[in-house]
Amino acid sequence: MKTAVGTAKHSNMIMTFADFKEITKARLAVSVVFSSVAGYFLGAVEINFLSVFLLAFGGYCMVGASNAYNQIIEKDLDALMDRTKNRPIPSGRMSLNTALVIAIVLTVLGVVSLYFLNPKTAMFGAISIFLYTSVYTPLKTKTPLSVFVGAFPGAIPFMLGWVAATNEFGIEPGTLFMIQFFWQFPHFWALGWMLDEDYKKGGFKMLPTGKKDKGTALQIIMYTIWMIVISIIPAFGFTGRLHLSITAAIIVFLMGVAMLIFAFQLYEKRDNKSARKLMLASVSYITLMQLVYVVDKFSVTLF
Structure with a gap:
């Protein structure tokens, strides 16, 4: 008992x-x-x-x-x-x-x-x-x-x-904010694409055009490009104490390009499978990008 x-x-x-x-x-x-x-x-x-x-x-x-x-x-x-x-x-x-x-x-x-x-x-x-x-x-x-x-x-x-x-609060945290701000759009629109039918049951309007169409996919591509650009700006010395070495910037750029390729695949195929790949790629990107930034800072400090 x-x-x-x-x-x-x-x-x-x-x-x-x-x-x-x-x-x-x-x-x-x-x-x-x-x-x-x-x-x-x-x-x-x-x-x-x-x-x-x-x-x-x-x-x-x-x-x-x-x-x-x-x-x-x-x-x-x-x-x-x-x-x-x-x-x-x-x-x-x-x-x-x-x-x-x-x-x-x-x-x-x-x-x-x-x-x-x-x-x-x-x-x-x-x-x-x-x-x-x-x-x-x-x-x-x-x-x-x-x-x-x-x-x-x-x-x-x-x-x-x-x-x-x-x-x-200055240029450094402002830059970090902008990186994650632009990342939000491809990430959540890919998620919204996958779950569009379910979202509509609850009356949620998550896609920019309201449809799983080329217009939505094109906006995903544009915001992904902006995300890549902002992510490598610290390598050019415009962001105060927030620095990124050329090597780290190349790594971040290539990761962004990989994510952009998935965005183009969604534009071409416009299916849930492509949206899921993009969503997973976006999660990998934001995590790995932040790791690269941190590792790069301490590598430069130590060596």
């Missing part, structure tokens, strides 16, 4: 943890934390691991809060779509009150953690929550321009790390 009760409690704990991961979109939150930490390493003169912890913890809380608010607001629409109908709220596994408490607690923890780093970091974190939940989320059913608005909070993490390390 005790074993059965213990097993049941263990199962409930696992389900509760799984729902927490789902309501905060843990995988997305971890990728955002990675971007923030990469930005911190780029900006820091000396690495303070307490600061890294506060940035990672605060960043996860802020992203988790944004996603929780998002799922509260979109609960009825989530129930209509195949990919979201089993989320904790529409499935009935989590009440609205519980989700709201989680969102509020994460907001407070996130802002406080980032404030300990410096007020600017906390301010940008708070702005990202506001834009994501109060502007981007309501616009998703109104206009495809929601992706443009959503690109602003989505581009903050890379920049946020630099601000956390330096307590300054």
Whole structure:
């Protein structure tokens, strides 16, 4: 009997943890934390691991809060779509009150953690929550321009790390912001292409032309080109303390070209398989690009 009760409690704990991961979109939150930490390493003169912890913890809380608010607001629409109908709220596994408490607690923890780093970091974190939940989320059913608005909070993490390390906002974090800003468009339009039919069930308007056509694919190509250009600008000495060696710039450029090839394939084929390849390529690009930036900084410093 005790074993059965213990097993049941263990199962409930696992389900509760799984729902927490789902309501905060843990995988997305971890990728955002990675971007923030990469930005911190780029900006820091000396690495303070307490600061890294506060940035990672605060960043996860802020992203988790944004996603929780998002799922509260979109609960009825989530129930209509195949990919979201089993989320904790529409499935009935989590009440609205519980989700709201989680969102509020994460907001407070996130802002406080980032404030300990410096007020600017906390301010940008708070702005990202506001834009994501109060502007981007309501616009998703109104206009495809929601992706443009959503690109602003989505581009903050890379920049946020630099601000956390330096307590300054200038050309360096501005450049990091622009890299991730332009990256958002090919990434989310590729995702929107793949999920277009499902998105339409919820009334979401994610593609720039509203269709899976050449117009959308052409815009994906254009934004990918801009992303590549911005990504290699630090190699030319225009971005203050943010530097990139010629070798690293070539690597970043070639990775961008690889992603651009997938964008052209989508333009030619205009199918979900090509969109999926582009989406996966975009995820690889943003992660590897940030790693190249960080490794390049410390390689130049050491050698």
